[in-house]
Amino acid sequence: MTSSIPKRLLAGFAATAVGVTMTACGGGDSAGGGDFDGSIKVGILHSLSGTMAISETTLKEVEEMAIKEINDSGGVTIDDKSYKITYVSEDGASDWPTFAEKSQKLIDADKVAVVFGGWTSASRKAMLPVYEAKDHFLFYPIQYEGQECSKNIFYTGAVPNQQAEPAVDWLFDNFAEKYGKKVYLVGSDYVYPRTANTIIKEQVKSLGGVTVGEDYIPLGNTEVAPIIAKIKKEFPDGGIIINTLNGDSNVALFKQFKAAGITPEKYPIMSFSIAEEEIRQIGPEFVGGTYAAWNYFMSLGTPASNTFNEAFIEMYGDDRVTNDPMESAYNMVYLWKAAVEKAGTYEDLDAVRDAMIGIKMDAPQGPIEMYPNHHISQTVRIGEAKDDGQFEILWDSKTPVAPITWNQYVPETKGYACDWTLDRPDAGKYKM
Amino acid sequence: MDLIFSQLLDGLSIGAVLLLAATGLAIVFGLMGVINLAHGEFMMIGAYVTFVVQNIFRPLGGFAFESYYIIALIASFLVTAIFGVVLEKTLIRRLYGRPLETLLATWGISLILIQFVRSVSLAMVIGIAVTALLGWALQKFLPLPLKQASFASYLKGVLWTVAGIVGLIVISTTASIGRFFSNPWFGPRNLDVTPPKWLQGTWGSIAGIELPGIRIFIIILSALLIAAVVWFLTKSVWGVRIRAVTQNREMSNCLGIPTDSVDSITFGIGSGLAGVAGCAITLLGSVGPNLGGSYIVSCFMVIVLGGVGNLLGTIIASMMLGIIQSIIGSGSLLIAFPDMPNSLRSVVEFFATTSMSYVLVFIFIIAFLQFKPTGMFPQKGRSVEA
Helix, strand or coil: CCCHHHHHHHHHHHHHHHHHHHHHCCCCCCCCCCCCCEEEEEEEEECCCCCCHHHHHHHHHHHHHHHHHHHHCCCEEECCEEEEEEEEEEECCCCHHHHHHHHHHHHHCCCCCCEEECCCHHHHHHHHHHHHHCCCCEEECCCCCCCCCCCCEEECCCCHHHCHHHHHHHHHHHHHHHHCCEEEEEEECCHHHHHHHHHHHHHHHHCCCEEEEEEEECCCCCCCHHHHHHHHHHCCCCCEEEEECCCHHHHHHHHHHHHCCCCCCCCCEEECCCCHHHHHHHCHHHHCCCEEEECCCHHHCCHHHHHHHHHHHHHHCCCCCCCHHHHHHHHHHHHHHHHHHHHCCCCCHHHHHHHHCCCEEEECCEEEEECCCCEECECCEEEEECCCCCEEEEEECCCCECCCCCCCCCHHHCCEECCCCCCCCCCCCEEC | CHHHHHHHHHHHHHHHHHHHHHHHHHHHHHHHCCCCCCHHHHHHHHHHHHHHHHHHHHHHCHHHHHCHHHHHHHHHHHHHHHHHHHHHHHCHHHHCCCHHHHHHHHHHHHHHHHHHHHHCEHHHHHHHHHHHHHHHHHHHCCCHHHHHCCCHHHHHHHHHHHHHHHHHHHHHHHHHHCHHHHCECCCCCCECCCCCHHHCCEEEEECCEEEEHHHHHHHHHHHHHHHHHHHHHHHCHHHHHHHHHHHCHHHHHHCCCCHHHHHHHHHHHHHHHHHHHHHHHCCCCCECCCCCHHHHHHHHHHHHHHCCCCHHHHHHHHHHHHHHHHHHHCCHHHHHCCCCCHHHHHHHHHHCCHHHHHHHHHHHHHHHHHHCCCCCCCCCCCCCCC
C-alpha cells in the first residue's frame, strides 16, 4: 500500500507535466500568407498568469486587435512592399525576473523587430537593462511615476505632469476654498505610489498647501480602519484625499470609507488607478462620485473613441469595457507602424527609433505626438465615476500636454531634461 | 477618553475580523492537528456563495433583498461545510499524522480552488462530472481477475487518466458549442457584493463617536459565533465526542466513539466557520479568487500566539493584535502623550503607518514566543505532537 503512493504521485506529476506542455505550446501566429510580400515578427510580453493577469491580458487583447486591424488594411508598407505583422506572445507571469528572461528570448531566439510589453514599474525596471544591453526596442504602455528616460524604451502612458499634477491643480482650484489647501495621501506600498506621492508632496508645498497625512498599505491588504481614524482626526469636517492604491485594497478602502461616513460629498477623493474596469469590480455604489484623472475615458464620445470602443466590443463581447491603459497599448502598435514606414526599414532599429520622434497620430483620445524624450503628448482629463460604471468628464486640458520625464517639483531632478535627438553622452539626463 | 474609546472600538473590530477568520482554523489545526493551508480558500468559497445568493435575491427586491444576507450566512456555512467534509473524506483522512504531507496537499488544494473559481464554466462542470462518473464506473465494472492482478494499482491510474482525457475532450467540445457553455461563471475579476441597506452607513453614535454598522455587525457576529462554538464543544453530544477524540484517540475508539465521523464533523465545522468568515469579509473587502491569501497568515499568527487548540487564547490573541494594530497604526499615541521627547516622538511617528504597524506586530509576536514558545495557553493534550 505504502509503495503505491510514490507511484501515484509520479503518475500525477507526469499528467501535470503533459498538461503544462500542452498549454505552453499555444499562442503565436504562422508567418506569411495572403497578398503580402513578407512578414515582420513582433513580440508581446504581458503577464497572462498571476496577480497582474487580470489587467495585463486586456493589453494583449487590444494589441492583437491593433495588429489585426493593420493586417486587414494591407499591413505595413515599406518601399511599396507590404508586410504582414506576425507576433510571438510570451507570459511574464507577474514575476519581474521572468519579464527580463522572456525579453531575452524574444530578442535572441525569436528575432522580433520590437516588443510591446509590461504593466508594473517593477517589470519595466527588470526589462530595461536587457533592452539597453542588446540595444533593442521596447514599448511600455502604462501611466507611471516618470524619473526615467531610456534610449531603448518608448513610453506611451502618462508621466506625472500629464496625470497627477494637473489633478492636484484641479482639486485645489475646485475645493481649496471649502477645505483649504490640505491633502491626505493614501497609497499601496511600492514604487509607483511612493514616487508619485513624493512628487505630489513637493507640488503641494510649492502651491502653498500642506500634506497632512501619508499612509501606505501593503499590496493586497484589506484593513483600512487605522487610516480612517487618521483621516477623521485630520479632517473632521471633510477634506481632500488622493488615492494611489492598486488592486484589492481599493475595494476595501471604498467599502469601509462608506461605512465610516467618508462620503464623496464631504471628502473629494481623487484616484490614479481607478478606471472603468475597476468601477465594475468595486461596485459603482461605492466609488460613485469620486474622481479619476486619465488621458482616455470610454465615455469620451468623439468619433475616434467610438470607433475604438466599437471595434473592441465587436471583437471581445459587449460586456467588456475599454480604458486608458488599453488605449495606450493600442496607440503604441500604430506609432511603431508609422515609424517603420517613415524609416523605410524594420531591421535597422536605430533608424526606426530616430524616425519615431515627431510621429503624430490621431489616437482615440485625440492627437498625440512622440517627443524627443521618448514619451508622448497627452490630453489630460478628469472624470467623475457614475452609477452606470462610466465616467462623466468634468475637465480637460483642451490641448495635449507635453511630457516632462524628469520631474521639476522634485529637487533631485529639477532642471534636468531628456532629449535623444541631441548628440551628447548624457542625452538621457542633462542639465538644462 | 473619546480617543481611547474610538481606538478600542477600531481595535475590537479589526480583532473581530481576525477572530472570525481564525476560529475555524483554531478548530481544525488546534483540535485535529491538521495544518490546513486551504483555509483561506474556504473563506473565498463562502464569499462566492454570498455573491451567488445576492444575485438570486436581487431581482426580488424590497424586503426579500434586504434579508438576503442572513440567508447568505447560513448558505455559506452549509456549502463550505459540505466542501470540507468531502475534502476530509477523500484526502485529509489519508494524511493524518503526517503534517508535512498535509501541508503540501492542502496548499495544492488551495491552488486548485483558486484556479477553479477563475475558470469554472458550464462546460467545465460537465467535463468534471463526466470524468468522475467515468472513472468511478471503470473501477466498478473492472473484471475481478484484473482487480486482483499485481499491476492493479497501475491499471487504476491508467483508467483514471483515460477518464481525465475523456473529460478534457468533453470540456473542449462543449465549450465550442457556444458562449452559454464556455463563459466562465465568475472569471478572474473581482466581484461586487453590496451589503443590504441596513448594514450600510452608521448605527447612531456613542459620546460623539460614530458606530459604523458593518463593524458593529461583525463584532456581534463573531461574539455569537464564538458562543455557539463554545456551546457546541462543551454541551452537545458531538462536541463532547470531539473533545474526547482530541485528548485520546485510541481510548475514545475503544469506548465506541466513531472517530471517523468525529473527524469529518470537526473538519466540516471548521470549514463552515471559514465560510461564514468569508461571507462577513464581503462587507469589508473585495471578493476575488485571491481573497484567501491575505487572511491565512494572520490566522496562523493568531493561533500560534494564542496557543494551539485553545479558543480562549484565540480570542485574546486576535483582540490583542487588533488593538495593537489600531493604536500604533493610527498614531493615537502621539495625541495621547503630546509632550513626549522629540527622539521618541520620531520613532513613534515612523511606526504610525499601516505598513509599519504590521512590522511591529510581527516583532511583538517573535518576542512573545521567546518567552512562551507554545503561546499564551499551551495545549495539555497530545493531539499536537501526535
